Amino acid sequence: MQGSEARGAEVRGSETAQQKIGAWTEQVTVGIDRPAQGLFAVSLALKLLSLGPLLILALIVALIGSVTPSFLSPGNLSNIAAQTAVIAIVAMGQQLVILTKGIDLSVGANLAFATVMGGLMYRVADSSAAVILTMILTGGLVGAVNGIVYVYGRLPHPFIITLATLSICRGLALEFSVGHTTMRGMPDVVTFLGGEASLGLPNSFFVVAGVALLILVMTKSMVWGRWIYAVGGQPVAALEMGIPVKGVLVSVYVMSGLCAGIGAVALAGRTAAGSPLYGNLLELDTIAAVIIGGASFLGGRGHLGHALIGAVMIGVIRNALNLLGVDVFFQMIAIGTIIVLAVEADVLRNYLEGRSRVLQARRSQ
Amino acid sequence: MTLMTATPVLSVRHAHKRFGAVHALRDVGLDAYRGEVLALLGDNGAGKSTLVKCISGVHSLDEGEILLDGEPTALHSPATARDAGIETVYQDLALFDNLTPAQNFYCGRELSYPNWLPRPLRFLRKRPMDREAAAVIERLKVRLPKFDAPVALMSGGQRQAIAVARATVFARKLVILDEPTAALGVRESRKVLDLIAQLRDEGNAVILITHNMEHVVELADRAVVLRQGLKVGELKPERANQQDMVAMIVGAEA
Numbered sequence: 336m337q338g339s340e341a342r343g344a345e346v347r348g349s350e351t352a353q354q355k356i357g358a359w360t361e362q363v364t365v366g367i368d369r370p371a372q373g374l375f376a377v378s379l380a381l382k383l384l385s386l387g388p389l390l391i392l393a394l395i396v397a398l399i400g401s402v403t404p405s406f407l408s409p410g411n412l413s414n415i416a417a418q419t420a421v422i423a424i425v426a427m428g429q430q431l432v433i434l435t436k437g438i439d440l441s442v443g444a445n446l447a448f449a450t451v452m453g454g455l456m457y458r459v460a461d462s463s464a465a466v467i468l469t470m471i472l473t474g475g476l477v478g479a480v481n482g483i484v485y486v487y488g489r490l491p492h493p494f495i496i497t498l499a500t501l502s503i504c505r506g507l508a509l510e511f512s513v514g515h516t517t518m519r520g521m522p523d524v525v526t527f528l529g530g531e532a533s534l535g536l537p538n539s540f541f542v543v544a545g546v547a548l549l550i551l552v553m554t555k556s557m558v559w560g561r562w563i564y565a566v567g568g569q570p571v572a573a574l575e576m577g578i579p580v581k582g583v584l585v586s587v588y589v590m591s592g593l594c595a596g597i598g599a600v601a602l603a604g605r606t607a608a609g610s611p612l613y614g615n616l617l618e619l620d621t622i623a624a625v626i627i628g629g630a631s632f633l634g635g636r637g638h639l640g641h642a643l644i645g646a647v648m649i650g651v652i653r654n655a656l657n658l659l660g661v662d663v664f665f666q667m668i669a670i671g672t673i674i675v676l677a678v679e680a681d682v683l684r685n686y687l688e689g690r691s692r693v694l695q696a697r698r699s700q
Numbered sequence: 701m702t703l704m705t706a707t708p709v710l711s712v713r714h715a716h717k718r719f720g721a722v723h724a725l726r727d728v729g730l731d732a733y734r735g736e737v738l739a740l741l742g743d744n745g746a747g748k749s750t751l752v753k754c755i756s757g758v759h760s761l762d763e764g765e766i767l768l769d770g771e772p773t774a775l776h777s778p779a780t781a782r783d784a785g786i787e788t789v790y791q792d793l794a795l796f797d798n799l800t801p802a803q804n805f806y807c808g809r810e811l812s813y814p815n816w817l818p819r820p821l822r823f824l825r826k827r828p829m830d831r832e833a834a835a836v837i838e839r840l841k842v843r844l845p846k847f848d849a850p851v852a853l854m855s856g857g858q859r860q861a862i863a864v865a866r867a868t869v870f871a872r873k874l875v876i877l878d879e880p881t882a883a884l885g886v887r888e889s890r891k892v893l894d895l896i897a898q899l900r901d902e903g904n905a906v907i908l909i910t911h912n913m914e915h916v917v918e919l920a921d922r923a924v925v926l927r928q929g930l931k932v933g934e935l936k937p938e939r940a941n942q943q944d945m946v947a948m949i950v951g952a953e954a
């Protein structure tokens with residue numbers, strides 16, 4: 336008893352905690368348990384699973400690099416970076432939505448609509464700022480509609496509303512582009528960001544890095560990010576703990592929309608054009624990226640590293656199979672197969688966590 | 701008890717709550733006093749958890765009112781209730797499997813800065829939160845496999861201990877515990893009971909929901925019994941009237 340008091344006093348907690356918790360009288364060893372063998376195996380397996388996507392990516396790169404040396408040439412790597420940028424940017428937004436057990440099917444159409452709006456703005460004003468702002472805000476606005484209708488319209492699942500806005504955005508994009516499949520011309524800052532290179536790297540790579548940094552800070556260091564994980568992990572508990580669940584949900588769709596808008600800038604810049612046909616099946620690419628990158632579809636698990644790894648994996652596979660002259664159909668089959676593996680890994684991870692709980696309980700008997 | 705003359709910390713008056721056709725609370729009233737443990741008893745489906753959720757701001761009452769320190773108070777949300785000094789250990793524990801114990805402790809009221817920013821945009825004070833949570837866990841002698849591992853990896857008892865510990869840290873006025881020993885073994889239950897006694901001694905009002913009559917007799921100063929949403933009795937729990945309590949709960953003739 337006295338020993339435990341002394342030990343308690345050594346712990347540098349704040350006064351409130353110290354005062355509120357008085358003496359506990361039971362004599363139990365405290366501190367960190369050393370995991371037993373079963374537990375050790377389980378936690379090792381969990382570690383490996385969490386590293387899985389990165390290992391697989393490294394393996395693919397090494398394999399393709401050894402078969403096709405041109406794959407690792409600076410030119411080709413920079414090519415991959417440029418091709419991956421749009422998927423990566425939009426996937427980071429998708430990642431936030433998936434963290435809350437949601438899905439955003441509208442990102443591809445939203446991106447196309449944003450490039451068309453940007454193209455229209457360019458016809459009105461040759462101002463890079465105006466065009467960039469138009470694209471990003473269009474994306475954010477569509478995202479806000481998704482989030483608000485989903486949450487306040489009390490829809491059972493975001494699938495429905497984002498499917499609806501997919502259709503609406505594609506329709507609006509076709510309508511506003513008045514019959515042009517491409518709206519040529521983008522202001523110079525846009526083409527600089529999307530199409531040119533600095534320091535041997537495509538500028539869109541730096542756009543990806545900028546968005547990643549912003550989201551990293553928001554999710555890891557800000558209260559908002561913590562709330563996203565809470566809402567995704569246990570929505571009912573989040574409500575009970577006083578977190579503004581509805582606001583958090585709306586915010587992730589806004590973020591996803593903004594990312595689609597930024598993706599629009601990158602794509603419009605690369606092609607120096609807007610088009611209502613852009614972003615076809617981008618929703619599937621981004622969802623695939625998040626999942627094969629190792630995030631969980633069950634909510635509350637994952638970080639932007641997963642979206643980035645997944646996006647690079649898709650980019651690398653596409654590029655490599657192109658270099659090898661493999662059929663496009665096979666690319667689709669390959670990516671689909673990896674998705675199945677990734678989802679199964681998620682299931683396995685859940686099972687292992689269950690095992691860990693059981694082993695833990697047995698230890699503390 | 702002389703406490704009875706004081707203003708109750710919490711009064712519920714003529715509370716009604718319906719879920720569609722289910723009338724979960726029918727004209728329920730109760731008072732909770734500082735330094736007192738009130739047992740809330742009743743069979744499954746009696747309306748105990750519903751009453752708890754109305755007090756903690758998860759549900760709103762259809763009719764009736766809630767008074768805190770004698771003042772009628774609207775508890776629209778769990779955040780309002782928590783700000784008013786009401787801490788709840790929910791039956792489902794309200795833990796986040798994907799977060800660590802420290803993150804769970806502070807979830808919904810993270811320590812953050814700078815204060816002039818809107819709350820969601822503030823930056824987390826991670827280190828003080830980790831340190832304080834670790835100190836509490838240490839004091840409570842909760843054995844955790846790893847302090848920085850997600851709660852998903854922990855056993856039922858460990859999880860329950862984390863949920864109870866969280867409420868103790870923030871308790872200022874009223875602590876409600878909805879079946880806090882349900883998943884626990886004898887020794888772990890003991891810890892929770894000691895903690896409840898301590899919360900009471902610190903001057904909190906405690907509302908304890910449990911099916912364990914031994915615990916009720918040992919700790920509770922008063923007991924309120926619900927049956928099918930009705931308050932069917934209130935008594936002073938003693939070993940001698942343990943049978944009466946059980947009869948009241950199940951609705952048999954005493």
Ligand SMILES: Nc1ncnc2c1ncn2[C@@H]1O[C@H](COP(=O)(O)OP(=O)(O)O)[C@@H](O)[C@H]1O
Pocket residue numbers: 719722724742743744745746747748749750751
């Ligand atoms: N969210 C809800 N929606 C519909 N019915 C509910 C809800 N919560 C509780 N009920 C119903 O209200 C009644 C009381 O439930 P509850 O308060 O959980 O009882 P207890 O905690 O005493 O076991 C039950 O009939 C239950 O089915």
Ligand SMILES: [Mg+2]
Pocket residue numbers: 748749750791878
């Ligand atoms: Mg209950």
